[in-house]
Amino acid sequence: MYALASLVLLPVVLAAQVPQFVPPSEGPLVASSIYPGFNNGSLPKAEQVSGKAFQRIIHIWLENTDFLSANSTAAFNTLATQGIRLDQYCALTHPSEPNYVASVGGDFFGMGDDNLYNIPANISTVVDLLEAKNISWASYQENIPFDGYEGYNYTSKNYVNTSAPGYVYYVRKHNPTIIYDSVASVPSRLARHRNFNDFAADVNASALPQWMFVTPNMVDDGHDTSVDYAASWLQYWLFPLLNDTNFNDNGTLIVLTFDENESYTENNCVLALLLGGAVPSRARGTTDSTYYTHYSLLSTVEANWGLGSLGRGDTNKTLSNVFSFVAAATGYKNLNISSSEVLTNATGTIPGPLNPGLYVPFTAPNTSAVGAGGGSVFVASGMNTSFTAAVAPSPVNLTQQNKTVPWSGPRNGSNAVNSTGSGSGKSGAVDMREGIVGAAIFGTILAGVVALLV
Structure with missing residues (x-):
């Protein structure tokens, strides 16, 4: 029923057709056999903690797309008529992983790559803030x-091209909370990283948590x-x-939203x-031109439930304006600032423990x-509060010095760094648009960008 386009290599541009x-299945609530496992039953239903502007927040992140490209796509314009379009929302850096890390931990700690990191257990995340108020949460990762x-x-198994070898559909760098040992080293927290068959079970059981991060x-x-x-x-x-x-x-x-744009030379x-x-209802179909970043995801949640912060x-305040309708409901005053005043496309130029x-x-x-x-x-x-940036x-x-940062590599007791599902062929499958294209883009070096020390 669903015909596949041929993956024909074009020698001139060294890229494959998309x-x-x-x-993956007949619908989002129908279990899919293309995922390695079905589900482990639904999450327990948790008592809802009342928020001032919303009772549940669902983050859905897509990848590497400029504002104009997404904004000219019919599906996004259709959705915009049902909600609020944010036209001054910015990612924080490049490439992908530091943006994901920052969205739940309030910093990307100098990271300028997509390597394997385990941020130590005394570094807090939004999970700590949520659990302090008994607010339920989960991360749903499609092919985990x-x-x-x-x-x-x-x-x-490659379900898009069934004649091809296995494919790397799941990557840890897009699963932000699991990168922090304060989450991954706690079994009850670790278990809340679930696949989309689990998601379907949770929806059907009316057991979705109040804070969710969803990665296709x-x-x-x-x-x-x-x-x-x-x-x-x-x-x-x-x-x-x-x-x-x-x-x-x-x-x-x-x-x-998207993790970052694709044009490293633009804001x-x-x-x-x-x-x-x-x-x-009065705001649906409108555009909000307030300046927001991925840190606004944290500040908005904090404002809604009266939470503490990560500091x-x-x-x-420059980078963490609260979504306007939530700010109005909570009495928070945003700063009037334009995205053109703040450049957030620095890569590897900011000092930190992951640089x-x-x-x-x-x-x-x-x-x-x-x-x-x-x-x-x-x-x-275990946090030494006297060891601040001022005395570092x-x-x-x-x-x-031929050394790596101490927090790179697999965590003790964690799973293998790279795994292959049964019958899936080789691991490390290439980008369907050919790896050389991504290498050319992500190998770009930008000099002179403004470093944001946050």
């Missing part, structure tokens, strides 16, 4: 092989395909769910849409900061 979208899998990637696989999110392929996935997955009250009720806020702004029943980028060229140890959060929720800064056990040593170049 395949036609192939649905089993709940709590910690591997760097996972190769599954590497073709459905557009990373290895195109924005049009991602749009087709949205039509298959999100469009029908918008009409399901188990997923989208009057208290649901859905944030649909790093991406399309973001606010959808769901929590969006005020990092989530309390940097081997400009290495500085992890430092304590700003414990005197006040976030949008008004609560105190969460300080994890000057950056050193570990690469010149």
Whole structure:
């Protein structure tokens, strides 16, 4: 029924044709055999903690698309009529992984690559803030092989091109909370990283948590395909769910956005849409030109539930404006600033514990900061609050010393760095648009960009 486009190599441009979208199953709530496992039953239903502007927030991230490309796509324009279009929403850096890490931890810690990192357990995340108020949460990763899998990637049967070898549909770098040991080293937290068959079970059981991070696989999110392929996935997955009250009720806020843009020479702004029943009816079909970044995801959640903060980028008022309708409901005052005033496309130029060229140890959060929720800064056990950025040593170049950052590589006791599913062929399958294209883009070196020390 769903014909596949041929993957024909074009010698001149060294790129393959983008395949036609192939649905993983008959619908988003129908279990799919293309995922390595079915499900482990639904999550337990948790008591809802009342928020001021919404009762549930669902983050859905797509990949590597300029604002204009997404904004000219029919599916996104259709969705925009049902919600709020954000036209001054910016990612924080390049490439993908540091943006994901920052969105849940308030910093990307100097990271300028997509390597395997395990951020130490005394570094807090939004999970700490949520659990302090008994707010349920989960991460749904489309092709993760089993709940709590910690591997760097996972190769599954290639369902888009069934005659081809196995394909790397799941990558850890797009699963932000599992990168933090404060989450991954706690079994009950680790188990909340679930696949899309688990998601279907949770929706059908009315057991979705109040905070969710949703990552499609590497073709459905557009990373290895195109924005049009991602749009087709949205039509298959999100469009029908918008009409399901188990997923989208009057208290649901859905944030649909991209991790970063694809043009490293331009400011790093991406399309973001606010959808769901929590969006005020008067605001639907409108555009909000307030300046937001991925840190706004944290500050908005903090404001809504009156949470504490992480004392990092989530309390940097320049970078963490609260979504306007939530700010109005909570009394938070945003800053009037334009995205053109702040450049957020720095790559590898910011010192930090995950930058081997400009290495500085992890430092304590700003414990005197006040976030949008008004609560105190969460300080994890084992954090030396006196070791701040002000007393940290000057950056050193570990690469010149033939060293790596201490937090790279698999965590003790974690799963294999790279795994292959049964019958899936070789691991490490190439990008469906050919790896050489991505290498050319992501190998670009930008000099003179503004470094944001947050």
